[in-house]
Amino acid sequence: EAGVVQSPRYKIIEKKQPVAFWCNPISGHNTLYWYLQNLGQGPELLIRYENEEAVDDSQLPKDRFSAERLKGVDSTLKIQPAELGDSAVYLCASSFQRNTEAFFGQGTRLTVV
Amino acid sequence: DQQVKQNSPSLSVQEGRISILNCDYTNSMFDYFLWYKKYPAEGPTFLISISSIKDKNEDGRFTVFLNKSAKHLSLHIVPSQPGDSAVYFCAAMRNRGGKLIFGQGTELSVKP
Numbered sequence: 015e016a017g018v019v020q021s022p023r024y025k026i027i028e029k030k031q032p033v034a035f036w037c038n039p040i041s042g043h044n045t046l047y048w049y050l051q052n053l054g055q056g057p058e059l060l061i062r063y064e065n066e067e068a069v070d071d072s073q074l075p076k077d078r079f080s081a082e083r084l085k086g087v088d089s090t091l092k093i094q095p096a097e098l099g100d101s102a103v104y105l106c107a108s109s110f111q112r113n114t115e116a117f118f119g120q121g122t123r124l125t126v127v
Numbered sequence: 128d129q130q131v132k133q134n135s136p137s138l139s140v141q142e143g144r145i146s147i148l149n150c151d152y153t154n155s156m157f158d159y160f161l162w163y164k165k166y167p168a169e170g171p172t173f174l175i176s177i178s179s180i181k182d183k184n185e186d187g188r189f190t191v192f193l194n195k196s197a198k199h200l201s202l203h204i205v206p207s208q209p210g211d212s213a214v215y216f217c218a219a220m221r222n223r224g225g226k227l228i229f230g231q232g233t234e235l236s237v238k239p
Contacts, residue, residue, distance in 0.1 A: 018170070045225060056131075056216050056229025057171065070226055105170055112225030115161055118170030 016040070018119035020106050026125045032094035035122045039087070039108030046083055047116060048091050049105040057105055063089065064112060096126045130154045131219050133230035140237050146204040148233050150217035153198065157219040161227065162191060162202050165214045174215075175202070207237045 019038040027033050039046050044065050049057035060079065062070040065086035074081065078097070083089040093100055103123050107116040132151045140146045148162075158179040163171035177184040177191045177200070184191050190203045204211055214234045218227040 020170075047225075047227075054136075054231065056218070056231050057227075058229070059226050062225055107170075109225070113159070113220070115173045115176055116227065117173060118163075120168070120170045 018106055018108050018117055020104075020119035020122055022122055023120060024123050024125075026127060027096055029098055029126050030095040032092065033096050033124060034090055034092045035104050035106075035124075037089045037091070037106030037119060039089070039106070040117055043108035043110055043117075044086070045109045045112045045116075046089050047105075047107040047109075048081060048089070049107060049118075051103040051105055051121070053102075060091070062112070069112075093124075096124075098126050100124060101126045129231075130157075131217060131228050131230040133215075133217060133233045135233050136231070137234045137236070140207045140235065142209055142237055142239050143206045146202075146207045146211065146235055146237065148202040148204075148215050148217075148235065150200045150202075150230050151198060152200075152219050154219070154221065154228075155198065156221045157228075158222060159220040160191070160193060160200050161218045161220070162189075163216045163218060163229075164211075165216065165232070171216060204235075207235075209237050209239050211235060212237050 046063040048060040051057045063083045081091045103121040105121045107118040109116040161176040162174040165171045193200045214232045218229045
């Protein structure tokens with residue numbers, strides 16, 4: 015069974031440029047999460063989807079971050095414009111239901127220079 | 128406000144001995160707890176979980192203990208193996224609501 019797939023694995027961009035990350039969750043998983051992980055810290059939730067509905071986006075900096083999950087499957091997370099402080103690992107995860115364990119992708123390591 | 132804390136950033140254990148990783152939490156509304164293991168350049172991998180209605184859950188070499196009165200949980204690995212060397216995160220969930228709150232992680236090193 016394929017796990018959560020994220021792309022790209024690594025991205026280096028200049029500040030003020032836009033960037034997008036893509037996530038394909040495990041087949042049949044209705045709940046999808048985007049987490050942010052800074053160096054030496056645990057992951058922090060940015061947004062959670064139940065099917066195509068964003069049910070928790072309280073931690074998403076909406077002035078520059080946006081996300082979508084069209085058709086309730088794949089998801090994209092966008093940053094525009096990127097800032098130096100956005101350098102981190104962006105993790106996507108999915109779960110069968112919201113109250114079951116989440117499975118994580120390998121993450122996208124973003125470096126903003 | 129760090130609701131889930133792992134106060135030991137690192138732990139070194141000899142192969143074959145027991146590894147004990149600790150985690151404290153502050154929110155009494157948390158009712159589901161999980162441990163994840165993370166290798167470098169990979170995403171976290173689910174290891175074991177425990178509901179707040181239990182005080183112990185065991186899966187092979189891994190056992191999680193929950194002490195609700197102390198708001199403390201621990202992960203025991205017996206016997207420890209070099210392949211267990213990784214960063215371990217504890218996480219908590221409130222009302223089984225899907226949002227995981229993670230600790231800062233503990234890096235375990237198992238020496239041959």
